[in-house]
């Protein structure tokens with residue numbers, strides 16, 4: 395909001411806008427600057443490390459706080475469930491004030507002091523993390539949430555304020571992070587930076603890999619109409635060399651293939667497995683075997699139970715890419731899709747990866763690059779990777795322990 399201007403028909407006082415207000419506005423910025431100069435990197439790293447371990451163990455993050463701290467809880471959850479800086483698989487997280495019906499019911503029946511504790515009791519499991527946010531460290535409902543978390547084997551992180559103590563929560567949580575300031579507003583600035591630091595570290599630790607997602611028929615092997623005979627697999631020119639170069643550049647190689655022949659009753663999943671086994675045995679002697687194989691056996695107009703359904707994995711849907719990204723810890727923002735038809739390009743686009751179209755087909759969804767063959771596709775990815783190296787694909791920072 396601009397302070398310089400008019401209020402109604404009266405010009406705003408010049409002395410207010412240029413003198414007092416300007417000086418006071420700067421006060422808050424300077425306080426934030428002073429607090430951030432002592433930002434607790436070590437504690438932030440330890441908090442991120444706990445959250446990484448929680449997700450690696452299949453856990454979830456719960457977060458709670460009041461007022462501005464409730465919004466910070468929600469902010470943290472949004473970055474984890476959605477994304478921070480990387481397109482990647484989503485991470486489970488929940489802000490405990492997000493359901494007004496639960497919150498008001500519990501507060502009405504058990505008192506507001508139990509509004510969060512009751513939910514930690516319901517939702518928390520051993521190995522989860524509770525992020526308790528309180529600038530004073532003394533909010534009763536947040537303290538009680540932490541006490542319940544401890545009882546349930548839920549690990550606790552505290553977003554706290556200064557004075558070196560962080561109130562009662564400072565002594566209760568497993569990892570207290572103190573933002574050293576005397577006033578609530580400045581502590582809250584620190585909490586915002588802490589959320590971003592934690593989310594950045596968590597993403598880098600859990601999604602360090604880049605991948606090339608590969609269509610099968612017409613991209614890696616000669617396209618035969620609903621091919622299912624392993625003996626007839628024929629690798630396309632340049633595929634082995636291209637895969638090797640991509641692997642050497644650090645890319646995970648993951649097949650993502652529509653196999654609606656299963657739903658249509660032309661062959662079964664065992665036949666798909668035999669095809670992929672043969673494909674791997676052809677690539678393996680060259681050191682070019684694939685790191686992952688995903689396929690979709692579905693089609694809504696199929697005839698075979700249970701495959702005759704609409705699904706989230708058949709390209710152009712991005713389900714197979716997202717599933718593989720979760721399995722292989724893939725940063726989708728640094729990854730690529732290579733395919734020979736529009737469905738491949740659209741699936742890549744929807745998953746948040748860049749795409750290369752190989753072969754003669756047209757694609758109304760424009761690819762990032764149009765390649766004459768697989769060699770050209772691999773070369774383009776390697777050249778782009780060299781250009782972005784050191785910016786979007788930096789190495790993972792240490793998380794502390």
Ligand SMILES: [Zn+2]
Pocket residue numbers: 690691692705706707708
């Ligand atoms: Zn499917």
